[in-house]
Amino acid sequence: MTPAAARPFLKWAGGKRRLLEQFRPHFPARFRGYIEPVLGSAAVFFHLASSRRPGRTILADSNEELILAYLAVRDRVEAVIDALAVQQRLHGKTHYYEVRSLRPEELAPAERAARLIYLNRTCFNGLYRVNSRGEFNVPIGSYVHPRILDSDNLRRVSRTLQRVELRHEPFFRLPDYCRRGEFIYFDPPYQPISPTSSFTAYTPGAFKRSDQERLAGTFAALDRIGCRLMLSNSDSPLIRKLYGSYRIHSVRARRVINSRGDRRGPVRELLIRNY
Numbered sequence: 001m002t003p004a005a006a007r008p009f010l011k012w013a014g015g016k017r018r019l020l021e022q023f024r025p026h027f028p029a030r031f032r033g034y035i036e037p038v039l040g041s042a043a044v045f046f047h048l049a050s051s052r053r054p055g056r057t058i059l060a061d062s063n064e065e066l067i068l069a070y071l072a073v074r075d076r077v078e079a080v081i082d083a084l085a086v087q088q089r090l091h092g093k094t095h096y097y098e099v100r101s102l103r104p105e106e107l108a109p110a111e112r113a114a115r116l117i118y119l120n121r122t123c124f125n126g127l128y129r130v131n132s133r134g135e136f137n138v139p140i141g142s143y144v145h146p147r148i149l150d151s152d153n154l155r156r157v158s159r160t161l162q163r164v165e166l167r168h169e170p171f172f173r174l175p176d177y178c179r180r181g182e183f184i185y186f187d188p189p190y191q192p193i194s195p196t197s198s199f200t201a202y203t204p205g206a207f208k209r210s211d212q213e214r215l216a217g218t219f220a221a222l223d224r225i226g227c228r229l230m231l232s233n234s235d236s237p238l239i240r241k242l243y244g245s246y247r248i249h250s251v252r253a254r255r256v257i258n259s260r261g262d263r264r265g266p267v268r269e270l271l272i273r274n275y
């Protein structure tokens with residue numbers, strides 16, 4: 001029997017788990033090195049890691065709390081599990097708001113990671129949103145029995161992350177270190193297709209049109225280096241224009257982050273590749 005594969009340990013807006021089957025035929029058959037620079041819950045990384053050994057692997061995101069959580073799970077998983085077990089025991093409305101009000105930079109690494117995971121598993125819709133001072137401000141969700149601690153999966157994640165490099169940095173640093181033949185998958189915050197459809201405030205300073213343009217510039221620079229590139233985004237006129245010279249494939253997605261249940265119907269998204 002093959003051992004169970006590690007799965008994402010966070011819920012993340014725009015998480016790609018449900019799209020993996022549609023992505024499968026579009027991954028490169030072979031590549032050396034894997035880089036995922038707008039990481040979130042890393043659904044594509046865990047999927048690829050379950051069946052391939054891609055060589056050097058670099059995972060990055062501009063959200064510092066997120067990257068510190070991956071580092072803690074990689075390097076001190078038992079301490080993270082112990083801290084989460086405490087959160088699971090104490091979970092309730094008062095406890096949630098107490099944990100939310102803690103200042104993460106004053107916590108030890110394992111407690112800091114456990115705080116993020118606990119809030120993520122119990123907050124409204126698993127959202128990550130901060131105010132202008134960088135403080136997490138999502139209200140508690142209405143789960144009856146949220147799954148706060150999954151020790152087996154956290155240990156599998158920790159094993160999978162050994163020898164993986166984790167970086168807290170913006171995507172535009174990639175051309176400094178990416179090499180020919182490496183596979184890079186981008187899943188940036190999506191360009192809104194209508195004024196009400198956006199959820200882009202992952203970090204202070206939402207992802208703006210100028211960020212989409214800069215990302216397209218980074219994509220072009222990596223294309224010149226000879227990297228194999230795949231990118232997800234919404235089917236919007238701006239994205240079709242920015243990536244008009246690459247292969248564009250349309251996939252069927254389900255919009256999940258919407259407070260109005262009746263607007264959670266299927267939408268089309270784009271999968272853009274340079275190979």
Ligand SMILES: C[S@@+](CC[C@H](N)C(=O)[O-])C[C@H]1O[C@@H](n2cnc3c(N)ncnc32)[C@H](O)[C@@H]1O
Binds near residue numbers: 015188
């Ligand atoms: C749509 S989510 C990625 C979802 C991920 N593919 C998954 O399966 O969960 C987008 C991510 O981009 C990150 N991000 C936003 N702006 C960024 C930037 N300038 N550089 C790097 N990461 C950024 C956010 O912190 C967030 O984690």
